[in-house]
Amino acid sequence: GTTDMIDELAVTPLSEMRPFSWAESVIQGAPIFVGRTGYTGEDGFEMFVQGDDVVKVWSVLTASGAAPCGLGARDVLRLEAGLPLHGHEIDEQTTPIEAGLDRFVRTDKEFVGSDVLKSHQESGVQRKLVGFTLPGRSAPRAGYTLSHGGEAVGAVTSGSYSPTLDTSIGMGYVLGRYVESGTALDLDIRGRTVPVTVTELPFYTRPRRP
Template sequence: MLKTPLNEFHRQHGGRMVNFAGWEMPVVFTGILEEHQYTRQHWTMFDVSHMGRVEFRGPGAAALLQKLVTRNVDKLAVGQCGYSHICREDGGILDDLIVSRYDDYFLVVCNASNREKLLGWFDRQRAGFDVQIKDRTFETAMVALQGPDTFDALAKLLPISLEGLKRYHFRCGTVMGVEASIARSGYTGEEGVEITMPANLAMMAVNVLFERAEQMGRPLKPAGLGARDTLRLEAAMPLYGHELTEDWDPITAGQTWCVDLTKNFIGQPALKRIAEEGPKRQIVGFEVSGPRIARQGYPVLAEGRPVGFVTSGVQAPSVQKNIAMGMVDAAHAAPGTTVEIDLRGTKTEAKIVPLPFYKRPAKK
């Protein structure tokens, strides 16, 4: 298995390690519920170094990315990042990713499970473009600091000012002697940042950050993949392999907002047709009756007939409800619709509800 630069840190802090997309990653430290709540109430650190980081340089970099991704990258200013999808010709989703525009290059952050697939896809699509593509995954580390304490704490801990930093924008500078970029982004539904730094300095930087946070009276705690999943699901953020796959398109997945149909890109004709005709299926949210969790793949029924399936489910700590997301036929996708979910032979009532399930409280 591959290891992130923070593997030893996780072991020192009691992380229970598992194989995730070929990487040895911490699924939990002290407990999923505790880590979930601490993120919602204070701040935690997630190691996201396993995610792919691929650099596009050269005169043709922007043009190639315009061809590859659903978002209009020409509209990204330097210091701005944008969530996007990358699709096959038929609109099937190869991955969801973040594209960031630096002074003289672009950085694409993709899912760990899709990195090698995408590197091959990039190579096949680059003909005719003056571009250099470099996989920087193993040269860098990436951590997500998430929770309502993040910005107040970092204002006292970092020499880089985050004042006025807008969501999905980033700044570069030196943090504790380490060259880093800090983006206002995340995957929890909370305020937070994602910091990218050189791999060989990550362990030192993280240890110093934890020590100084403790000394300041704003303890930072590590969190694992388990809490990351419950947090993202409450916020209705899609997970590749669950709400996003090659089997359907961004519009069906409810991600039309990251698709610019006015530009040409791979899959645009197919997506334009789906948008004009309306998707036949949709990703929706469920509130599920009873305590049993609706797992991925469980059938969704209407009047005893299959109309869809569950993509993700969890007992949601922040909203105190049994929630799930899933794909259903468009005729059954309206909020308020009552369906049943087949929980391994037991049919349980569920109601389709608007997404997200959780929104962070407004600042007072």
């Protein structure tokens, strides 16, 4: 696995790093700054190296079994993990309460926007971020309309076919009365109506290390 490979390559063991921690080490004589971080929902490491060492470190990693992947693969993984992406699920027009990020909000102090967040916590919000599934491999795209009984009730923010779950998944904002898991909605895919089912996030959680 990734942790075994990193331990074999680095001069110091890195597999025991705690999530979101950072360390310095060396691979093949190249200094590296390593984070036990990432935005895929999977276990892994992020590395920062000097520009002159990039090709050497990359070559060592791939020769040891690391497989290159693109942005699309990363985006599918973060979607399966239910992680919001700026410009899609979160932006300047969205509050953390709407996005389901309440656990990161403290309203016991005053700050810019704290009155709005307090109001959302006390009175609720008109819309909330939800996950949904649909049969087959049709990929819901950002901006597609979600409806109920012929009435538009929300819109997709992200969507893709999920190889892990072998079905299509998506996230989007819908009106508050349609956020319960199991709620049936309709998705407009280029004029074709497809049934979707609201589901809890995340769609998938990787097994934790023993």
